[in-house]
Amino acid sequence: MSFLLKFKDLEEQREIPNENYTIKDLLNELELSAQTIVSKQNGELVIEDTVINEDDEIQLVQIIYGG
């Protein structure tokens, strides 16, 4: 069970570690703040409570850089 993560120049397949694994869990794992990121699931904007499914493409867009 894996999904494709796109973030800046990074593009990698990642395992889904458990059931009901959300984008918020992913952001925590990557040590990114939900305040500075917006997320897309298969090209559509979603909220961080969204559960990641097998073969999803999850794109994280950093919108705030502090300056």
Added chain:
Amino acid sequence: MKCSKCGNPKVIIKKEQSGQLLCKDCFIESIEKKVKKTIKKEKLLDKGDKVLVALSGGKDSVTTLEILDTFRQRNIIDICAVTVDEGIANYRQGGVDIAVRHAQRLGIKHKVVSLKDEYGITLDEIMQRDNHKGSCTYCGVFRRTIINKAAREMGATKIATGHNLDDEVQGIMMNYLEGNTDNLTKLGAKTESKAEEFTVKIKPLREIPEREIGLYVVAKDLEVHFDSCPYAQQSFRGEVSEVINQLSENHPTIKYSTLRGYDKIKGILKKEMQKEYNHGRCERCGEPSANRLCKACSFLEELGCD
């Protein structure tokens, strides 16, 4: 989970401060409505205004341009734009290119002014000097001077900047923490100077949180420059911002209440604390100045620029 307004299951935001859920269309509409409400409430625009948008190509200025353009389309105002190129390698050019494309797309008059052309020095060159006062000090003063000058040259009656809720709250807290009561009197939705050479400044996005502006440009597929200024980390503003964001996690309405509180005391602050400046002229450039030299020229003299 469904949109609190229309029931669409494709929700793109859960507002922490109110618990409201919104789909893409309702979210875009809510932002535009709120900005228009600020414009009306604070009387930011008058019919026939020519508004100069300070357009960096970042999310805030592009959103300001996008929403103000709806007033231009209704023939209420005219719009022009200026982009300041501070001369920051591997950072600024991306924003300048995007600003040019937005101006072309909307068919508005736009000019790019560089620090190098205007003052003969770039911000990168200043930062190589041993005696520099920090990047934001120069950037803020030079940018403000260039934008003011552009407003006069382009015949603008207002200058619109992309300051958002986070910027305003940071400004309030920074000035308070530094005990800078004079600067504290200058914040707000609309700032007017007694010197008529200084064009009135307006902040239409003042009540929109920064993250929502980021979401707005992504939702509307607007091309913007998402990048980090290489000098941003050095600023006091960055530190203050971090503290406010930390507090917001458990207190999601804190930015709004800080702004509301400030707005309530602003009138008294202005009355009691605002300094009366002399309105002379800078000996060097002729711009309005309280002292012999304006801020920009005193920096240039220190830096040994002709």
